[in-house]
Structure formats: C-alpha cells, structure tokens
Amino acid sequence: MSVMGEDALVPRARSRLPVMCAAGLGFLTLAVAWLLDSDKFSERAGIIAFGLMLERFIYCICLLAEELLFHSRQRYHGRMSEIFRACFRGSGILGMCAIFLMLMLGGVSFSVKQWSHFNLMCAGYMLLNSLGVLGPAPVEISEICEAKKMNVAHGLAWSFYIGYLKFLLPALEVNVREYSRRERLSSPRLHILLPLNARVPSKPEEEDTNVVFHENLPDLKLDRAGVRKRSYTNSVYKITHNNETFSCILEYATPLLTLYQMSQESSAGFGERERKQQVLLFYRTLSQILDNSLECRNRYRLILLNDEHTGDPHYLSRELFQNLKQQDGEIFMDPTNEVHPVPEEGPVGNCNGALQATFHEEPMSDEPTLMFSRPQSLRSEPVETTDYFNPSSAMKQN
Structure with missing residues (x-):
C-alpha cells in the first residue's frame, strides 16, 4: 500500500547508471589516446x-x-x-x-x-x-548488499512476512467479520506503523493521547515451531481527530525493535544513520513482498511515520486519520465474495450463474437449400434490419 509522501523518503533501487558512465568515459578516453598517439x-x-x-x-x-x-x-x-x-x-x-x-x-x-x-x-x-x-566505496558495498538481499532489513522483512503476516492476515479477516457484527470498524485492514527512528513504544497512547485502546480481537491460536496453540492477538484502537472518532486494528512493526536495539549495541556496528536506512529498506522490501502476496493483498496498510514531528503531540492520530480518510475513497474487494452476473429480463435465462439465451430450434433438413439476399450497393451505409433494432419493422408486425 502506498503512503502519501513516501517518494521523498524511501530510496529507490540503484540503476546501472555508474556502469554506463564508466563505459562511456572508457571509450572516450580510448578515443583521446588514439588521437594523441595512434x-x-x-x-x-x-x-x-x-x-x-x-x-x-x-x-x-x-x-x-x-x-x-x-x-x-x-x-x-x-x-x-x-x-x-x-x-x-x-x-x-x-x-x-x-x-x-x-x-x-x-x-x-x-x-x-x-x-x-x-x-x-x-x-x-x-x-x-x-x-x-x-x-570498494560505501556506495558499492550498499549496492552489492541490496542487490544480493544481504541487508539486515531484508532478513527482518522476510521473517516478519513468513513468520507472522502470511498466516495472520487471512485468518484476521474471519475475526474482523465476526467483530463487525456487533461493532463497526472504520477499516477492515491491519494498520502497521513503521516509525523512521525505529522507536517502538509499548503502547500507542504513549505517543498520542488521541489514540486509545478499545479491546482485543479473539485470539488466533496455531501450532508453531513446537509450541502448541500459540496465541496471536490483535488490538482495536479508537482514534479521535477534529471531534471525529474512528476505530481500526493497529500495531507497530515489531522487527523495528530489533533494529533499534542493534543500534544501541556497540558490537553490532550499527549507527543511527544506518538504522534509518535499514528502516527504509525494511519498508520497501516488506511493501514489495506484500504486494506480490495473494494471501495478504488488500488486507493491510503500511504507515511510514516520519520522525520530524517533534513538538506535535497528536501527530500519530493525524496520520491515522489521513490514512483512514484516504481508504474511504477506495473500493474494498473481498476475495471471498464472488461476483455473479445479473440475469437480464426477456428471453435470456440464468443457469448456475451463467447467462443462457433461448432460441426457437427448427429441425434441420437433410436437403441443401440456397439463401438469397437483396443486392445492396457497396457504398451504402450499413442499416440494422433485425426486428429488435428496427422500430419500423416492429410496427409493421404489430
């Protein structure tokens, strides 16, 4: 899912421009050398x-x-x-x-x-x-790591997808449907927050008092890695902005805790600048993975939070409000509900969801017959002659 303003923050994959420039300069210097001394x-x-x-x-x-x-x-x-x-x-x-x-x-x-x-x-x-x-220059090392998927962010993004989102998001849809029978959700998607500074609070209320915990959805219990009936819980939060209240399923991306704690360990060799770059790569990689996942498509919302909001106590609620408003204009397609064609009135019938026309069948004759039509000029304009479209012929029959 796209986030407003992400193009100014998320780095794009590096192109082949340095190789092309090096090749061009190489041929140019060869030409100059040949001109100087052939x-x-x-x-x-x-x-x-x-x-x-x-x-x-x-x-x-x-x-x-x-x-x-x-x-x-x-x-x-x-x-x-x-x-x-x-x-x-x-x-x-x-x-x-x-x-x-x-x-x-x-x-x-x-x-x-x-x-x-x-x-x-x-x-x-x-x-x-x-x-x-x-x-190699730092840029070359970074390019190699990104091309070979060797960054910390790549491993964390794949772990977050394989070990959590891939099985949680399809199962979460059932819980959301049951929850919506008694209370209304502003969005059925799971909203995943990704702060650029990787500082993940234990409670969103610590960041913004306008974001308040409401209740938990029913637990999802699965047998995972030897643990019987491991529980996965998702929480519903109420967001208040401009005297309007919204509710959505909300959580922070837990792998960002790993990035933040790594930056606090000197043995990890992970500074603040590297941490921010890894957060952006994590966001880009996770977006690509989820966009290509049929199990997760249209069931999530990634919200990248810029850390340049010092002094704004309600930054989080404003961002959530903008994302929820943006989703109001989107059409949510539920892949579990099939779309069936609507039968037309008249001689067209419906058989098991398929349109079927009924025509009067005459017995076929074994004798060959010749059919002639009236000659028409090659330059004449095409005229519809069927009874259905020609009102004059229909009036004559009546």
Missing part, C-alpha cells in the same frame, strides 16, 4: 589491458591462499572447484589468456623493460589494495 595503439592498449588483468589475477591468488589454508573444510567441504569459483572469475582468466595469445600471435615480444613495468603495476596494486585505497 602509433601501435592496439599493441599498447593490449599490453596495458594484460597488465591490469594480471595484477587482479595475482591478488586473487592471495585470496585463494586464505581460503585454502583456513576455510576449505568449513566453508567448501574440501571441494577445490568451489574454492576456485569463489576466488577467481572465469571471464577474467579467459580474458587475460586471450589477450596474451593475441599479443603473441600479433608478433609482440615482451622485453625486460615491459616485464619490469608489469612488476611495478602489480606491486603498486597489491600495496594500495592492502592499505584499503582501492577498496
């Missing part, structure tokens, strides 16, 4: 490319030494093929060998001076890499 350009470019790939290959050998000596059994079960795939890229090795063969077949002879240049390039690469100068 003498043996392909030979010099091949030698430089071979040197760059060689230094990366030597660094991968250093990675291989670590994996072979200390991690071959625990991480790879002694399988050398997996160790090599983890340390080397097949495309890099093939590219280096292909460039070397092309240079040799092209008649290029590597002199002692050129090998000395290769040694200096490899030495400089090793030293700079060991000092962290050539390491």
Whole structure:
C-alpha cells in the first residue's frame, strides 16, 4: 500500500547508471589516446589491458591462499572447484589468456623493460589494495548488499512476512467479520506503523493521547515451531481527530525493535544513520513482498511515520486519520465474495450463474437449400434490419 509522501523518503533501487558512465568515459578516453598517439595503439592498449588483468589475477591468488589454508573444510567441504569459483572469475582468466595469445600471435615480444613495468603495476596494486585505497566505496558495498538481499532489513522483512503476516492476515479477516457484527470498524485492514527512528513504544497512547485502546480481537491460536496453540492477538484502537472518532486494528512493526536495539549495541556496528536506512529498506522490501502476496493483498496498510514531528503531540492520530480518510475513497474487494452476473429480463435465462439465451430450434433438413439476399450497393451505409433494432419493422408486425 502506498503512503502519501513516501517518494521523498524511501530510496529507490540503484540503476546501472555508474556502469554506463564508466563505459562511456572508457571509450572516450580510448578515443583521446588514439588521437594523441595512434602509433601501435592496439599493441599498447593490449599490453596495458594484460597488465591490469594480471595484477587482479595475482591478488586473487592471495585470496585463494586464505581460503585454502583456513576455510576449505568449513566453508567448501574440501571441494577445490568451489574454492576456485569463489576466488577467481572465469571471464577474467579467459580474458587475460586471450589477450596474451593475441599479443603473441600479433608478433609482440615482451622485453625486460615491459616485464619490469608489469612488476611495478602489480606491486603498486597489491600495496594500495592492502592499505584499503582501492577498496570498494560505501556506495558499492550498499549496492552489492541490496542487490544480493544481504541487508539486515531484508532478513527482518522476510521473517516478519513468513513468520507472522502470511498466516495472520487471512485468518484476521474471519475475526474482523465476526467483530463487525456487533461493532463497526472504520477499516477492515491491519494498520502497521513503521516509525523512521525505529522507536517502538509499548503502547500507542504513549505517543498520542488521541489514540486509545478499545479491546482485543479473539485470539488466533496455531501450532508453531513446537509450541502448541500459540496465541496471536490483535488490538482495536479508537482514534479521535477534529471531534471525529474512528476505530481500526493497529500495531507497530515489531522487527523495528530489533533494529533499534542493534543500534544501541556497540558490537553490532550499527549507527543511527544506518538504522534509518535499514528502516527504509525494511519498508520497501516488506511493501514489495506484500504486494506480490495473494494471501495478504488488500488486507493491510503500511504507515511510514516520519520522525520530524517533534513538538506535535497528536501527530500519530493525524496520520491515522489521513490514512483512514484516504481508504474511504477506495473500493474494498473481498476475495471471498464472488461476483455473479445479473440475469437480464426477456428471453435470456440464468443457469448456475451463467447467462443462457433461448432460441426457437427448427429441425434441420437433410436437403441443401440456397439463401438469397437483396443486392445492396457497396457504398451504402450499413442499416440494422433485425426486428429488435428496427422500430419500423416492429410496427409493421404489430
């Protein structure tokens, strides 16, 4: 579910723009180099490319030494093929060998001076890499973690969905239907609050006195992970705003408690800035998961709460009021209620919910017959001649 103003807060997935820019600048610099000195350009470019790939290959050998000596059994079960795939890229090795063969077949002879240049390039690469100068930038690390779904937020979002929302939301619909027989709910959906600062109070009344606990829905009891009849409870709250009172099912996203407590532990290496980014990623990931879930579709509402509301004691009730008002204009489709066609009046009948027309059937003749129609001009306008649509013919029959 979308929340008003979320585009200004929730980060979008990163695009391929850096790769495209790097490729464009690479071709541009190659063109400039060729214009400056076109003498043996392909030979010099091949030698430089071979040197760059060689230094990366030597660094991968250093990675291989670590994996072979200390991690071959625990991480790879002694399988050398997996160790090599983890340390080397097949495309890099093939590219280096292909460039070397092309240079040799092209008649290029590597002199002692050129090998000395290769040694200096490899030495400089090793030293700079060991000092962290050539390491990935924070943006690159973030991009890799997001692309591989390796962030804390990804795990928490999937855990919240698989371990709670996936089975709770379909079952909650039954409780809401029973509750609505005796009391009115402003919305049948579960409203999940996600504060950006990850500070989750034990009671919403602590944040806003206009949000008051009303009562609990009947418990949902399931056998989960060895616990017999584990109880899951949802609460109904009354929200007052501008002398209007609304009621809805409300709760905070409990995984945000984990993010907040991690930021308080020095061993977690999780600062306030990282915590906010993880909350936004949690919101984005959970939204994508729930949007693609048939069990949860149209049964929830994610409400992202901006923490820039210091001094407003009724911020929460105002946000809930706006979301509930926004839902008033939406059509809530109950997937359990099937829509049946309405039968038309007249010769059209209804059989098991399907429209069925009745026509007068005549016995078919075995003798072939010829049917002729009156000739019409090819340029004439089409005229409806059936009795149903032609009032003149209908009047003649009457």
